Amino acid sequence: MPEGQRVIVVMPAYNAAQTLEKTYNDLPRDIVDEIILVDDVSQDETVEIARRLGLKVVIHVQNTGYGGNQKTCYLEALKDGADVVVMLHPDYQYDSTLVPELIHPILAGEADLVLGSRVLGGGTLAGGMPVYKYLSNRFLTLVENLAFRKRLSEYHTGFRAYSRRFLETVPFLLNSDRFVFDSEILAQAVAFDFEITEIAVPTRYFDEASSVGLKDGIVYGLQTLSVVCRYLLNSLGILESDQFQKRLSEIISRYHSPTIFRQEVES
Numbered sequence: 001m002p003e004g005q006r007v008i009v010v011m012p013a014y015n016a017a018q019t020l021e022k023t024y025n026d027l028p029r030d031i032v033d034e035i036i037l038v039d040d041v042s043q044d045e046t047v048e049i050a051r052r053l054g055l056k057v058v059i060h061v062q063n064t065g066y067g068g069n070q071k072t073c074y075l076e077a078l079k080d081g082a083d084v085v086v087m088l089h090p091d092y093q094y095d096s097t098l099v100p101e102l103i104h105p106i107l108a109g110e111a112d113l114v115l116g117s118r119v120l121g122g123g124t125l126a127g128g129m130p131v132y133k134y135l136s137n138r139f140l141t142l143v144e145n146l147a148f149r150k151r152l153s154e155y156h157t158g159f160r161a162y163s164r165r166f167l168e169t170v171p172f173l174l175n176s177d178r179f180v181f182d183s184e185i186l187a188q189a190v191a192f193d194f195e196i197t198e199i200a201v202p203t204r205y206f207d208e209a210s211s212v213g214l215k216d217g218i219v220y221g222l223q224t225l226s227v228v229c230r231y232l233l234n235s236l237g238i239l240e241s242d243q244f245q246k247r248l249s250e251i252i253s254r255y256h257s258p259t260i261f262r263q264e265v266e267s
């Protein structure tokens with residue numbers, strides 16, 4: 001809507017019945033053109049609530065995981081003509097009143113990827129982030145900043161905005177179906193040389209806002225380190241990786257391309 005740009009919010013949802021309506025109510029509707037919720041076979045009333053709220057609902061046949069869910073989210077948003085895509089967890093963990101601030105750098109043409117940083121916001125621990133998650137976040141961020149030659153305050157937020165140009169370029173369909181998808185897409189942003197920026201957002205932790213425990217957290221951390229290694233090996237030319245080299249148009253069936261890409265793709 002702002003400046004003729006179509007803003008679509010996507011929600012990767014899994015058992016979000018307790019928090020979906022609150023998250024929706026905080027969204028500034030005047031700047032959001034469409035909200036898409038992708039349900040990953042929730043066992044609760046997520047789909048019924050989303051339908052009552054009037055969201056566009058896409059239902060997975062089978063549970064794929066958080067990354068798999070995002071793949072559907074972005075494909076749907078591109079098909080629906082998004083210029084800017086906001087990823088918002090329906091677990092009320094992020095302050096959706098801040099969507100205008102989050103998308104501003106993209107609308108202004110200053111960035112293609114914006115991160116809502118809880119570290120930049122300060123009060124990360126006071127907001128309830130468990131100490132072990134905070135320390136791992138700081139450690140992984142340090143490693144990622146060194147590898148990517150950036151100075152971002154955190155890479156592990158789930159509140160992000162992407163430009164259409166970005167989502168039409170990076171081959172995000174090659175990423176994991178698990179939580180590490182979020183780390184992979186950032187490494188792709190660096191590999192494809194997109195401008196990344198961040199805004200400060202508050203930290204909010206409560207029971208329903210987190211399903212990632214110690215075990216999943218460790219898996220996520222180790223997989224993130226492996227993404228960083230793959231990125232470095234690729235950028236040094238030691239081990240080339242399609243994930244950091246192929247464009248989305250090169251990995252998509254040409255029969256689907258016209259519905260996903262705005263410009264015709266040269267083959």
Ligand SMILES: Nc1nc2c(ncn2[C@@H]2O[C@H](COP(=O)(O)OP(=O)(O)OP(=O)(O)O)[C@@H](O)[C@H]2O)c(=O)[nH]1
Nearest residue numbers: 012013014040065066069089090091209210211212
């Ligand atoms: N599709 C899918 N989505 C999931 C799954 N588990 C969680 N989600 C969604 O992904 C979002 C993030 O999950 P969380 O468990 O809160 O993880 P997180 O926010 O990355 O980590 P925390 O910082 O611990 O909260 C939530 O909005 C869930 O609805 C899953 O198995 N499949």
Ligand SMILES: [Mg+2]
Nearest residue numbers: 091093209210
């Ligand atoms: Mg969460």
